[in-house]
Amino acid sequence: MPISTALDQLHASVKQNRWFWYFTVFNRIALAAGFLPSGFTKIMGERFTSLSVNHPMGHYLEALHKTGFYYPFIGVLQMTAAFFLLIPRMATLGALIYFPIILNIFVLSVAVRFDGSLLTSPLMVLANLYLLCWDYDKLKYIFPFNRLPEQPARPMLPATFRTFPVRFFAGVAATVLLIACLLLTGFDLKPRNHTRDCLTQCAGSDNPQACQAFCDCIHQQGRSLDDCLARYHQAGPSKQ
Structure with missing residues (x-):
């Protein structure tokens, strides 16, 4: 067919x-x-x-x-x-x-x-x-x-079937x-709308200090998202 x-x-x-x-x-x-x-x-x-x-x-x-x-x-x-x-x-x-x-x-x-x-x-x-x-x-x-039809198409019938x-x-x-x-x-970090919202992600982060720096990078310094993410990933997980 x-x-x-x-x-x-x-x-x-x-x-x-x-x-x-x-x-x-x-x-x-x-x-x-x-x-x-x-x-x-x-x-x-x-x-x-x-x-x-x-x-x-x-x-x-x-x-x-x-x-x-x-x-x-x-x-x-x-x-x-x-x-x-x-x-x-x-x-x-x-x-x-x-x-x-x-x-x-x-x-x-x-x-x-x-x-x-x-x-x-x-x-x-x-x-x-x-x-x-x-x-x-x-x-x-x-x-x-x-392909374009040789004859006009028939009008569509009204909706009649009620099977869900x-x-x-x-x-x-x-x-x-x-x-x-x-x-x-699916994202490791998001800018969120405000600094306080962004900081809520840091408690469960692998590197809370780098996360806080990310939020500062976005909301205080006004750097690009890619730049701030690169800085966060370069910091890596915190060593305890």
């Missing part, structure tokens, strides 16, 4: 299940709610967080805030994507606009180990990917294994737990 036919059949079966439709609506609303406040803040020209400029994410956001019309432009795109997601006929375009923005936020959050979006951003990326897969019938012709997809939602729950474990515990 050609891969295009197999994907069409899988997509059709998913679209006819009411539980998947509920999950799609939930993702659209959740993603829209994630971008509306931040987009509005940028349009109003206000700084997005109260992080110190010494913090890696705070330094980035401060620079972004001073980029002139580029800062509110991002807010306009965020709010446009969010509103489009809430309009059924525009939801596909909304998901397409949303994806590069949230992917950038995810990569940035991991790069600077920012607690504020370290967990939420990858989940939002996955939710966005789900919405793009939901609209596979509209986007499939960008793939090389699909246990394996799918179990996979969703397992994925959320796995991402939480990897991102929340």
Whole structure:
């Protein structure tokens, strides 16, 4: 069976299940709610967080805030994507606009180990990917294994199947737990939002003094994350 036919059949079966439709609506609303406040803040020209400029994410956001019309432009795109997601006929375009923005936020959050979006951003990326897969019938012709139909496609039947997809939602729950474990515990040190929060990591550190120096390096000296991490690793475990 050609891969295009197999994907069409899988997509059709998913679209006819009411539980998947509920999950799609939930993702659209959740993603829209994630971008509306931040987009509005940028349009109003206000700084997005109260992080110190010494913090890696705070330094980035401060620079972004001073980029002139580029800062509110991002807010306009965020709010446009969010509103489009809430309009059924525009939801596909909304998901397409949303994806590069949230992917950038995810990569940035991991790069600077920012607690504020370290967990939420990858989940939002996955939710966005789900919405793009939901609209596979509209986007499939960008793939090389699909050809334009000779006749117009038949309209999709309304969601009718009520069988609860246990394996799918179990996979969703397992994925959320796995991402939480990897991102929340997978880093030896994180800058955290403030010095006092950063210092809470030092009690269980292999070298508490080096950990304290790391926090000072970030929040007081304003050095780069890579530089402060390199200093911490060079210190090595403490000798008792």
